[in-house]
Amino acid sequence: MTDYRPSELERRRQAYRRRQTAVSVAVAAVSTAVVGVLLYLAVTGAPGWDRVRATFLNPEVARDAFPDVLRGLWLNVRLLFFCALGALALGLGIALLRTLRPAVFFPLRALATSYTYVFRGAPLIIVLYLLTFGVPGLRLAGTPSVLVLGGVALVVTYGAYLAEVFRAGIESVHPSQRAAARSLGLTYPQTMRHVVLPQAVRRVTPPLLNDRVALQKDVGLISLAGPIDAIRAAQIATAETYNYTPYVVAAGLFVLMAIPLVAVTDWVTLRAARRQSAEGTA
Amino acid sequence: MSTTRTFLVVAGAALLVGAVAGCAPEDEDPPATDPTAADACAAEQLPTREPGILTVGTDNPAYPPWFVDNEPSNGEGFESAVAYAVAEQLGFDQDSVAWTQVTFNNAIAPGPKDFDFDINQFSITDERRQAVDFSSPYYDVRQAVIALADSPIADAASVADLADATLGAQVGTTSYRTITEVVQPDPEPAVYNSNDDAKAALQNGTIDGLVLDLPTAFYMTAAEIEDSVIVGQLPQPSGGEIEQFGLVLDQDSPLTGCVSQAVDALRDDGTLAQLEQQWLAQVADAPELS
Numbered sequence: 200m201t202d203y204r205p206s207e208l209e210r211r212r213q214a215y216r217r218r219q220t221a222v223s224v225a226v227a228a229v230s231t232a233v234v235g236v237l238l239y240l241a242v243t244g245a246p247g248w249d250r251v252r253a254t255f256l257n258p259e260v261a262r263d264a265f266p267d268v269l270r271g272l273w274l275n276v277r278l279l280f281f282c283a284l285g286a287l288a289l290g291l292g293i294a295l296l297r298t299l300r301p302a303v304f305f306p307l308r309a310l311a312t313s314y315t316y317v318f319r320g321a322p323l324i325i326v327l328y329l330l331t332f333g334v335p336g337l338r339l340a341g342t343p344s345v346l347v348l349g350g351v352a353l354v355v356t357y358g359a360y361l362a363e364v365f366r367a368g369i370e371s372v373h374p375s376q377r378a379a380a381r382s383l384g385l386t387y388p389q390t391m392r393h394v395v396l397p398q399a400v401r402r403v404t405p406p407l408l409n410d411r412v413a414l415q416k417d418v419g420l421i422s423l424a425g426p427i428d429a430i431r432a433a434q435i436a437t438a439e440t441y442n443y444t445p446y447v448v449a450a451g452l453f454v455l456m457a458i459p460l461v462a463v464t465d466w467v468t469l470r471a472a473r474r475q476s477a478e479g480t481a
Numbered sequence: 482m483s484t485t486r487t488f489l490v491v492a493g494a495a496l497l498v499g500a501v502a503g504c505a506p507e508d509e510d511p512p513a514t515d516p517t518a519a520d521a522c523a524a525e526q527l528p529t530r531e532p533g534i535l536t537v538g539t540d541n542p543a544y545p546p547w548f549v550d551n552e553p554s555n556g557e558g559f560e561s562a563v564a565y566a567v568a569e570q571l572g573f574d575q576d577s578v579a580w581t582q583v584t585f586n587n588a589i590a591p592g593p594k595d596f597d598f599d600i601n602q603f604s605i606t607d608e609r610r611q612a613v614d615f616s617s618p619y620y621d622v623r624q625a626v627i628a629l630a631d632s633p634i635a636d637a638a639s640v641a642d643l644a645d646a647t648l649g650a651q652v653g654t655t656s657y658r659t660i661t662e663v664v665q666p667d668p669e670p671a672v673y674n675s676n677d678d679a680k681a682a683l684q685n686g687t688i689d690g691l692v693l694d695l696p697t698a699f700y701m702t703a704a705e706i707e708d709s710v711i712v713g714q715l716p717q718p719s720g721g722e723i724e725q726f727g728l729v730l731d732q733d734s735p736l737t738g739c740v741s742q743a744v745d746a747l748r749d750d751g752t753l754a755q756l757e758q759q760w761l762a763q764v765a766d767a768p769e770l771s
Contacts, residue, residue, distance in 0.1 A: 247591060250732070254591040254612060332678070335685035345671075345687055425649060425671030425682060435672065438653030441589040441612035 257444045264436035264445035271432035278418040285354035290361025298369050318359035327352045331424035349421035364406050368399030408464040522739035524572030529597045535573040537564045538583035538596030546700045553580045559760035560600045570743035599729040604655045614734050617741040618725030624659040625698040626712040628690040640770050649679045649688035656692040662718040696761045713770035
């Protein structure tokens with residue numbers, strides 16, 4: 200009884216499983232190797248490969264372009280920081296307006312709803328054009344710089360997406376939670392603040408971070424108004440040499456910048472899933 | 482189960498092999514024609530994309546004074562006229578010239594080109610020669626600054642007077658290089674996707690001055706932007722080498738020799754000078770900024 204020995208049948212079963220695992224690993228390794236070799240041969244064996252390599256993967260051009268691209272990236276980082284905060288605040292505000300129930304707030308609800316309809320539909324580039332070329336065209340005193348105006352365009356566009364994400368989160372909180380909170384005597388704002396939003400925000404954190412990664416790539420569009428971001432710096436270097444390597448450099452930097460955030464997103468998603476499925480057991 | 486998986490792996494590998502075979506190397510270009518051989522540059526001998534047709538590329542929109550009415554095939558505007566003159570020199574009549582729309586990036590990308598040559602104010606530099614072929618130059622160009630008449634830099638007399646100005650240029654142009662290498666102003670220059678955007682920024686007051694090639698500067702101040710002036714011509718960047726426009730051809734194109742020969746012939750017989758006179762005559766008397 201203390202001395203557990205698996206039965207003959209069980210031992211065979213385990214051996215069979217081990218064998219199957221080994222076979223799976225071997226097949227996966229072989230198929231990966233085959234695909235890798237075929238792709239390598241297809242790319243490097245292509246008649247234009249030497250030229251493509253010289254045009255896209257030229258170390259000298261990469262070295263020359265790197266400082267300028269990095270300086271451009273700093274603009275992306277700063278813009279991203281402020282625009283992400285602005286879009287979060289705006290999105291949350293709009294979501295709260297959209298979920299107000301009393302009839303008297305209909306105008307606010309309608310306004311918030313039409314905002315999300317319009318700015319989720321309007322292409323970001325057009326919004327950027329309108330704000331960075333249209334607004335200064337009015338020649339009003341005290342017009343902010345195109346950088347600020349471009350940031351506003353990014354905030355209103357992304358705020359519309361985030362508002363819908365927040366709204367989904369708020370509406371996913373079961374009505375009994377509100378009812379319970381109200382019956383305890385909490386006011387509507389208190390219910391929102393202490394009961395609904397904490398649950399809602401936790402649920403929508405993964406999609407919020409997702410939109411934040413998307414924003415990271417879109418902030419560079421502001422370069423159409425004049426400022427030089429990483430992609431624009433790469434474009435300038437490309438125009439000087441007719442060599443596309445600077446774009447590859449910029450792409451590499453963007454991926455590097457996204458990796459920590461993507462990892463955090465995955466981790467937060469995992470943690471939320473674990474908490475919701477097996478709270479207290481872990 | 483195991484056999485299904487093996488089958489899938491084999492089928493997948495077979496598919497990949499098929500795909501690789503599908504994009505197997507295309508045949509290389511025909512051998513280059515030797516421009517010195519007699520008649521090697523005759524129209525019917527030239528290995529153009531389509532036999533007997535000369536395909537000329539340019540961007541859309543195509544701007545004056547290089548083209549007129551965004552219609553390259555009307556023969557009006559300096560570059561349109563040059564393209565037809567080159568075609569005629571090579572032995573193609575007007576009807577054998579086909580125009581195609583080629584963006585800047587497509588013109589310089591390493592893939593196969595859909596034009597025989599591209600004419601779109603491409604400045605010749607040695608760096609760029611690593612990626613494309615250039616014909617002999619057909620125009621010597623200067624860069625100039627334009628500004629609104631009420632702008633503080635409108636009266637600038639030297640490059641030093643532009644030190645505090647926010648200058649703009651179109652991306653991918655030598656105009657931008659002229660700002661960073663010759664003017665070197667304190668504020669960071671603004672870069673635009675097109676001269677249209679840059680023009681709007683100038684009119685909005687977002688930038689103080691716009692750097693352009695001189696013929697475009699003349700056209701814009703005369704016809705497009707009200708109350709604007711040419712501040713002056715800028716010195717050449719990078720050691721005073723003269724900036725020149727050339728026709729762009731695919732790298733190692735078999736046509737480069739013949740096209741260059743045609744451009745040289747047009748310069749020697751005075752055709753280029755006469756076309757310049759016809760389409761870019763006003764350019765002569767802009768003040769020099771030193």
